[in-house]
């Protein structure tokens with residue numbers, strides 16, 4: 001069949017073909033001679049073999065590369081690529097045929113083409129990608145990590161991915177940086193070839209082994225003749241076993257473009273190297289790049305040197321020798337490492353004198369566990385050489401960082417500090433102080449000893465739950481200075497009282513709390529320490545009160561800032577409840593509290609949420625517990641807040657080194673248990689009575705309530721009159737409590753409580769709560785008697801499913817049953833109700849199937865109101881229900897309530913009896929309906945009208961209100 005070409009055309013084609021063949025032959029010859037001139041040991045060996053063998057060795061490698069490039073991140077896919085690779089081994093030998101073409105493309109390319117003669121590549125660049133993708137076998141770009149761990153890489157031989165499946169993945173094949181690891185490799189390596197089997201499959205862990213394989217024996221055969229390989233040899237000798245640079249060079253020697261960095265003028269360096277496309281691309285990304293057309297070389301600022309070296313070492317097709325003087329020449333093997341002259345004192349000095357580095361290679365030490373620290377540093381062969389001499393070294397494949405035992409810290413820092421081109425930020429003083437035992441190799445205490453609590457009231461000691469006892473032990477082991485950061489509701493109060501009681505000899509005690517819980521604290525002290533005399537608690541209610549009047553003085557944050565500043569050193573033992581209130585150093589409350597805390601011997605900080613959004617919020621609390629740790633905010637900010645200089649000043653709103661901060665806090669400052677950690681020790685429900693702040697109740701309301709109480713004490717002519725009087729008293733109580741209730745809810749929100757339910761009975765209370773939530777833009781739902789049945793369910797779903805929904809505001813009578821709101825584990829009762837069944841049912845909106853936590857229940861109780869009578873009555877009733885097995889929990893065991901009305905005066909007793917009688921269990925249903933109806937009707941009162949209606953006239957029940965009551969009973 002005719003080709004259709006003229007004779008002339010055929011002649012030219014033949015001529016071109018001959019020329020191409022000649023060019024190819026020339027190149028092959030040049031490559032062979034080039035290997036002999038510059039290559040390291042493996043290259044020499046390969047140069048002796050045939051080109052065909054080389055092609056065979058690499059062909060399968062490239063196949064992996066191509067596949068992997070398509071999906072480099074999937075370890076599962078990777079497995080099949082590797083397997084496929086083996087299956088296609090023979091077929092892919094063909095692909096090596098394109099080498100010549102690629103080489104041609106390279107040689108025809110751009111500026112540094114002429115350098116090929118100087119530093120000829122041994123194999124086409126495309127092949128060398130294979131190394132890179134071996135490195136990426138774990139699905140990540142390993143960069144420096146790969147460079148460090150790859151060791152001497154020989155694709156065809158070191159292929160444990162295809163080892164005999166019967167042979168377990170041997171951990172010894174993974175270079176964990178331990179000297180033993182490489183020894184094992186020496187013996188394993190050669191035999192690994194025998195295990196190559198087509199039926200074997202490669203797993204991600206196999207790939208890891210591949211990544212880490214090194215062949216120290218081959219290093220011993222070293223002794224290349226080029227300048228570069230000479231430097232490699234020097235590094236091997238000086239930096240001890242496994243110099244990274246050498247390892248990298250050796251692994252790449254089969255297929256790489258080699259070159260070196262040389263000084264270029266005062267502050268620049270130049271890279272002498274042949275053409276390599278990857279490298280040119282890298283050059284172009286370096287900010288200080290400059291091309292010298294005369295020399296046909298790129299040069300760069302020394303400032304970019306370490307990042308350049310780091311980047312270049314991630315290129316699998318390039319090996320660049322570092323600048324002269326950048327080797328580890330100063331480190332003769334072991335000379336610095338026989339012990340260390342550095343002691344903790346000089347380490348501390350090191351922390352103080354450390355300044356921002358100007359050196360080429362910059363790094364930072366960080367604590368990663370109680371025993372180990374990590375060095376995060378840019379690439380430096382010199383540094384890697386030092387690392388490799390540390391017995392406790394470990395290289396983390398995932399983080400690509402080296403870590404060491406703290407006992408190696410002094411000697412490592414000693415050597416690193418002696419390297420001119422390297423600057424490493426030391427561990428902070430606080431870490432050195434805290435972990436001095438580990439650094440000095442003396443045994444550190446891990447178990448916290450059981451404190452001798454014989455000096456403390458046995459009631460409290462016996463009541464402590466096991467984890468609470470551990471908290472007390474922790475506090476005493478830290479000399480009474482700590483941040484107790486247990487989750488909400490885990491009993492920080494009982495622990496704090498027990499810790500403070502241990503130091504009773506050092507009292508007077510100061511307790512600083514949010515104003516809403518001052519009285520709750522006073523109750524708790526008497527509850528848990530029965531040995532206290534009745535007058536030993538002093539709750540400060542105004543700036544004029546004396547702060548040191550009693551043995552135990554309880555003050556709000558705001559009042560503290562108004563107290564006498566001279567009292568600074570009066571208190572040796574201080575409890576700060578909700579200590580995150582001190583998070584802002586600029587606030588008056590913080591400025592008032594800090595001097596007191598610094599002067600005190602024992603500082604017990606309590607907070608379930610010590611920091612809500614950023615580490616900066618912890619600074620004052622850390623400084624309160626351990627003032628010496630970070631005397632300056634700035635140093636804390638630099639270390640843990642990722643401090644950044646902005647045009648307007650420093651920005652400390654970030655976060656950095658959080659692992660170290662956590663370890664430091666847990667070791668020296670803080671104990672924190674989550675509910676889920678101690679769930680098995682907790683009751684299903686934890687009830688708590690919160691005595692709300694009396695200042696929230698206006699003088700007028702107090703007077704009205706007092707007048708009502710007086711009238712009731714006198715007694716009434718008929719039962720109906722009694723009931724009406726009680727209901728009026730109840731309504732006025734609601735009004736009087738509004739301010740305090742809202743304040744308490746805002747405090748809960750400020751503490752960052754996730755989701756909670758608030759129950760109230762009166763419309764005015766519900767309205768006031770909702771108005772405040774709206775004002776503060778808090779997302780919430782509201783279900784009351786006016787909520788249509790159809791809407792109730794969708795509101796519940798909204799609350800259950802949306803994280804944004806924080807509060808459910810619920811009517812006690814209209815939403816106490818039939819609803820599931822288990823997304824909340826806190827229930828707050830803004831008002832009490834005389835029927836405990838209603839309260840328990842309301843509690844169970846959260847405490848029901850779906851609830852995975854212990855439910856906290858807070859009953860807000862106001863003194864001088866109907867609560868004085870309702871609360872003991874409710875307790876009594878629940879106790880009876882509990883004894884009869886009808887109520888799961890029993891108030892007397894779980895609520896701080898025993899002393900609420902310890903000795904009712906005769907007048908109170910009458911009212912109490914009145915409540916008992918009126919709201920007795922034995923009333924008939926009709927009576928209950930009447931009461932609810934009346935109560936509900938009164939709940940609609942306009943507050944002003946109630947106050948005006950001091951005669952106690954009941955309002956009439958309107959038809960819509962009646963309907964609501966009916967609806968309630970239909971539920």
Ligand SMILES: Nc1ncnc2c1ncn2[C@@H]1O[C@H](COP(=O)(O)OP(=O)(O)OP(=O)(O)O)[C@@H](O)[C@H]1O
Pocket residue numbers: 463464465468486487488489490491492493494607608686687688689893894895896
């Ligand atoms: N060991 C205990 N025995 C009996 N009751 C306990 C015990 N520990 C805690 N409680 C009760 O559990 C409830 C919650 O305790 P407490 O208020 O101290 O928790 P908290 O951790 O301070 O919570 P918050 O962060 O909400 O203030 C209280 O009613 C308390 O009396």
